[in-house]
Amino acid sequence: MTLAVLKSRALAGMQAPEVTVEVHLANGLPNFTIVGLPETEVKESKDRVRAALQNARFEFPARRITVNLAPADLPKESGRFDLPIALGILAASEQMPAGELDKYEFAGELSLSGELRPIRGALAMTFAMHSDGDLSGRQRGFILPRANADEAALVKDAAIFPADSLLQVCAHFAAVTGEARIGRHRCVAEPARPDHPDFADVKGQLQVKRALEVAAAGAHSVLMAGPPGTGKSMLAARFAGILPPMTDQEALESAAVQSLSSGFSIARWKVRPYRAPHHTASGVALVGGGNTPRPGEISLAHRGVLFLDELPEFERKVLEVLREPLESGRITISRAARQADFPARFQLIAAMNPCPCGYLGHPANKCRCTPEQVARYQNRISGPLLDRIDMQIQVPALPHSDLLKPAEGEPSAAIAQRVGRAFDVGQARAGKANNFLTTQEIDVHCQPDSAAEQLLQSAMQRLNWSARSYHRVLKVARTIADLAGVEQISLPHVAEAIQYRRGLREQ
Known part of the structure; x- marks a missing residue:
């Protein structure tokens, strides 16, 4: 046998297209060639595979070796192809049986000693393999490094076979039955205990805590503005602890x-x-990118919290890249040779000082900034971006007497219970959080009574709100009504929602 064919996976954004690894041995001067648009990491696998085979006491064929990674127009990167290439050489040179190779897919980086090292994207590859099997009716097993086994086994019913070394994989195919066979991996994933700090540690700031409770219940974005040391970062660090529990689908998306x-x-x-x-952070770090597109911070925060402290200190062009993901929940990264699409359904929590010195409006420390400096500082956040932030609230400085008192705030667990109940109401009504309601759904589910509608129209005219601002206030009011346990949006709910829209500057 001079030809061996194995299956593996590449990564293209969140997708993991199938790659056929073809290994051919021919007569001629010894040579090792890899074709199929390999990047540097894949080209370097020649040296890793050669050393791994020799250190595992296999014979490295002194022949002309050609490895083709098909399809040829799909870029291949990382060391995940080391294992299928090594197995292909052994099968083509008849040093191991090849009869069952078509029942599995392979991925793993080899050390020079033949040990298997963890790879990137194991969960995405497993999900794609399992989905392709469901469509074709033929499920393959997936042999990969043991360090990736728990992650890959999160895909329900996927056949995961973890290995520690190249020798162990070869023994699996050489033995029909017995202890040499690699056992199928089972992972029972239990929800981890969150380690978020508690809201009870934050002194005072009852109004801000209330605003964050509303934001958590409706998945609304928040901008907190206030002098240094008022607790903005403390509050943001505790925000994730009051969010509703993740569903299995959300957890799988985030893990992928x-x-x-x-x-x-x-x-x-x-x-x-x-x-x-x-x-x-640069724009690429925030939204993702690179020659081989990888997810950025907004995608790594998918189904979670993205906290941007000192918001005006970010470069303006970096902040502007947030505008589309805040609306769509996705980011598409386009490069000359490829395109990648990543989810980015994050909850934005931002914090800033009101002026360059930080003490505008402080009761004790006098602000020394001119009006022009204040306006220039605040204008670093563009109107279109600010318009997309649902809630803009002030975080005032606390009196010294409040700081000397012991912390006796409400614990995160109690707040999370109220948030969970309100969130479940929105899910039962529209199947989504209130922040994600479409314009048509707003007309159906967010109708205020006559007094509330009159107040909302008055505020819209006086504050020169856009249509987007109007809809966002309605969605916040819907969340406030859900927290109150009532169906009809009334005057108090709209009044509170309006106050959450006037934190930085009147629009």
Whole structure:
């Protein structure tokens, strides 16, 4: 036998298209060639595979070796093709049986000793393999490094076979039955215990806590503005702890995105991600990109929280890339040779000082900024972006007497219970959080009574709101009514929602 054919997977955004690994041995001067649009990591597999085979006491064929990774127009990257290439060489040189190779797919990076190292995107590859099997009616097993087994086994009913080394994989195919066969991996994923800090630690700021409760119940975005040291970062760090529990589908989506970056830990199963990039982050770091597109911070925060502290300190062009994902919940990264689509359904929590010195409106420290400096600082956040942030609230400085009192705030668990009940009401009514209601759904589910409608129209005229602002206030009012346990949106609900729209500057 001089030809061996195996199956593996590439990564293209969230997709994992099938790759056929063809290994051919021919007579001629010894040579090792990999074709099929391989990138540098794949080309370097020649040296890893050669050393791994020799250190595992196999013979490396002194022949002309050609490896084709099909389809030829699909870019191939990373070391995940090491294992199928090595197995293909062994099968083509008849050093291992090849009869069952078509029943499996393979992925894994080899060390020089033949050990298998973890790979990126195992969950996405497993999901694609399982979906393709459902469509074709033929399910394959997936042999991959043991370090990726728990992550891959999150896909229900997927046949995962974890291995520690190249030798163990070869023994699996050499033995028909017995202990040498690799056992199918089973992973029972239990929801992890969240480690978020507690709202009870935050002194005062009852109005801000109330606003964050509303935001959590309706998945609304929030901008907190206030002087330094008023608790903005503390509140944001505790926000994820009051969000509704993740569903299995949400947890799987979030885990799949994490898998594409640095890998997903099963210890974080059903824990909402919390991402807080520094204000020096670039636009590519925030939305994703690169020659081989990878997810950025907004995608890594999918189904979780994206906290942007010191919002005006971010470059304006970096902030502007948030506008489309805030509306659509997705980000499409286009490059000359490829395109990648990533989910980005995150909840934005942002914080900022009201002026360059930070003390505008502070009761004790005097602000020394001129009106022009204040306007220039606040205008770093564009109108279109600000218009897409549902709630804009002030975080005032606390009196010294409040700071000296012991923290006796309401714990996160109690707030989370109210949030969960209100969130379930929205799910039962429209099948989604209130923030994601469409214009037609707003007309059906967010109709205020006559007094509330009159107040809303007056505020819209006086504050020069856009149609988007009008709809966002209605959705916030819908959430406030859900927290109150009433169906009809009335005057108090709209009045409170309007107050959450006037935190930074009147629009």
